Amino acid sequence: MKVVRILGIESSCDETAAAVVENAEVVLSSVVASQMTTHGKYGGVVPELASREHLRAIVPVVREALGLAGARLEDLAAIAVTTGPGLVGSLLVGMTYAKSLSFASGVPLIAVNHIEGHIHSVILEARRAGTEVAFPALALVVSGGHTHLFEVREGFEYRLLGKTRDDAAGEAFDKVAKLLGFSYPGGPVIDFLAPYGDPNAVRFTFARMKGNASDFSFSGLKTAVLRWVEARGMESEIAARRALRRGPSPPTAEEWLAATPRATLDLLASFQHAVIRELLTRAVAAAERMGARALIVSGGVACNTGLRAAAASAGLPYPVFFPSPGFSTDNAAMIAAAAFPKLERNQFARLDIAADAGLTLA
Amino acid sequence: MPTYRTATEDETIALGERLAARLPRKGVTLLIGNLGAGKTTLAKGIVKGLKAAAPEDVASPTFTLIHEYGGGRVCHVDLYRLDDPREVATLGLDDLFERDAQVLIEWGERFPELLPAERTEVRIRALENDEREIEVIERP
Numbered sequence: 001m002k003v004v005r006i007l008g009i010e011s012s013c014d015e016t017a018a019a020v021v022e023n024a025e026v027v028l029s030s031v032v033a034s035q036m037t038t039h040g041k042y043g044g045v046v047p048e049l050a051s052r053e054h055l056r057a058i059v060p061v062v063r064e065a066l067g068l069a070g071a072r073l074e075d076l077a078a079i080a081v082t083t084g085p086g087l088v089g090s091l092l093v094g095m096t097y098a099k100s101l102s103f104a105s106g107v108p109l110i111a112v113n114h115i116e117g118h119i120h121s122v123i124l125e126a127r128r129a130g131t132e133v134a135f136p137a138l139a140l141v142v143s144g145g146h147t148h149l150f151e152v153r154e155g156f157e158y159r160l161l162g163k164t165r166d167d168a169a170g171e172a173f174d175k176v177a178k179l180l181g182f183s184y185p186g187g188p189v190i191d192f193l194a195p196y197g198d199p200n201a202v203r204f205t206f207a208r209m210k211g212n213a214s215d216f217s218f219s220g221l222k223t224a225v226l227r228w229v230e231a232r233g234m235e236s237e238i239a240a241r242r243a244l245r246r247g248p249s250p251p252t253a254e255e256w257l258a259a260t261p262r263a264t265l266d267l268l269a270s271f272q273h274a275v276i277r278e279l280l281t282r283a284v285a286a287a288e289r290m291g292a293r294a295l296i297v298s299g300g301v302a303c304n305t306g307l308r309a310a311a312a313s314a315g316l317p318y319p320v321f322f323p324s325p326g327f328s329t330d331n332a333a334m335i336a337a338a339a340f341p342k343l344e345r346n347q348f349a350r351l352d353i354a355a356d357a358g359l360t361l362a
Numbered sequence: 363m364p365t366y367r368t369a370t371e372d373e374t375i376a377l378g379e380r381l382a383a384r385l386p387r388k389g390v391t392l393l394i395g396n397l398g399a400g401k402t403t404l405a406k407g408i409v410k411g412l413k414a415a416a417p418e419d420v421a422s423p424t425f426t427l428i429h430e431y432g433g434g435r436v437c438h439v440d441l442y443r444l445d446d447p448r449e450v451a452t453l454g455l456d457d458l459f460e461r462d463a464q465v466l467i468e469w470g471e472r473f474p475e476l477l478p479a480e481r482t483e484v485r486i487r488a489l490e491n492d493e494r495e496i497e498v499i500e501r502p
Contacts, residue, residue: 087427145425166402167422175424179397211418219422223398223488358430 004077005069006343007101008336009062011094012086012114013145016057017332020069020076024340025127028069030326030333033057051089058097065332073105080339083111083349084359085145091355099351110339111349114330115141115361118298119152121327121334133321134293140283143299144170144185147216149283150362151290156341158362161286162214169275170301172218176225176271180234180264181241182256190268191304192253193260197269202228204274214286216278225271237261276310284316295320302328365497367489374400374494375417378407381484381498385412387435388462390478392470395486400494401468404486409436412464423468427453434463441469450476 003022010017019030081098102109119139126133135154147164170187177186204224209217241259244251287295303325311320368374393401406417414432423429423440430437437458444450450473458465459478470477483499
């Protein structure tokens with residue numbers, strides 16, 4: 001079998017990443033320079049910082065990915081790069097570098113949609129494990145910026161089935177964490193603390209939405225948590241956690257636990273439970289309607305252990321695929337993986353392709 | 363300075379549509395209110411009123427910072443995550459303000475020095491149940 005290698009480059013948001021993937025299956029290298037520590041200080045992604053950090057990281061990250069893979073630029077079949085969605089300033093750093101590499105080496109360029117990358121993260125890992133994803137599959141892409149349901153057909157044709165009408169699921173985690181005094185990102189700390197509380201202590205209900213039954217809404221839940229907090233005068237414990245956050249070193253999970261009373265643990269457990277229920281209920285119903293033969297969950301929120309456990313114990317009549325934690329969050333192996341079907345179809349990008357902040361998949 | 367009351371999310375969207383008719387084609391509108399007040403909901407109505415997108419396609423820009431609708435005729439900005447004016451300054455808001463576009467900004471009042479003096483301010487307050495009080499102020 002001919003060896004086909006693609007270099008992937010990703011810089012749409014938090015991470016500057018590069019990876020080399022062989023034959024859509026073997027990850028020869030996957031390097032991610034996380035900006036989380038820089039962003040943590042500001043409670044979020046800061047675009048100017050982001051593009052400056054990307055600029056600083058892009059050359060060494062790509063060089064390291066090629067070096068670890070033992071790959072030479074000239075031997076690559078293609079260079080794949082994320083062209084959207086994301087922050088234009090950040091996207092441009094990866095795209096400009098990918099274009100110059102392509103121009104200098106003559107290796108063709110392939111444009112990849114970041115969201116399609118997340119879906120391919122899972123497909124690649126499943127293939128490597130010898131458990132191919134069967135199609136049609138339902139993909140739930142869930143992160144700080146996205147909450148989408150896609151039907152994925154043979155040949156990687158996509159149909160958007162539903163999306164969030166207001167906040168993304170990861171954004172709900174971040175906002176609830178912030179209003180309670182925890183640090184950014186909110187997902188990991190809430191996921192760690194939730195098992196210490198009672199998920200049925202606070203009953204959150206979702207208003208029934210008109211229109212598309214596969215659309216999500218998390219804004220009402222966020223507001224319900226805010227009202228709950230306001231009604232209980234939690235200022236002092238919130239202030240204590242904010243002080244902990246501003247301390248000399250980032251708090252450990254155990255320190256957060258010690259700073260969180262039982263009633264707040266119950267609130268967090270109930271909130272996480274409600275998010276998981278909203279995600280899974282709509283995903284499962286959509287999967288049934290389209291006759292899915294597999295469920296793919298990916299994006300940063302796919303790291304959530306509560307979501308994984310709930311999906312595993314739901315007794316679904318089709319397999320559920322989650323990426324390993326390093327492949328849930330942004331990485332470049334997923335970008336390279338998503339480029340293989342495009343390479344087969346000779347779907348190359350011109351060097352004047354523009355970044356598209358609002359790029360959609362379907 | 364008209365003040366409105368809405369009782370449901372749908373009414374807030376309908377009010378946004380009506381407000382859109384009064385907004386200049388090019389201008390800046392601050393949407394001011396606490397977490398959960400209904401800023402994004404009102405933005406849905408304004409975007410719909412300006413015929414730039416359907417309400418269900420207008421989602422929170424908190425993570426992504428800037429959403430554009432109707433080929434850039436409407437920009438929806440959210441500064442919730444930003445704390446330092448220097449960081450906001452580099453977001454390129456000035457370029458947006460110069461465009462022939464209506465720029466809706468959530469959490470913009472935290473950075474008054476970065477905003478044009480001529481602007482519309484919409485203050486949204488959550489009352490009992492789902493009721494909202496919405497006040498529209500033209501500045502200067």
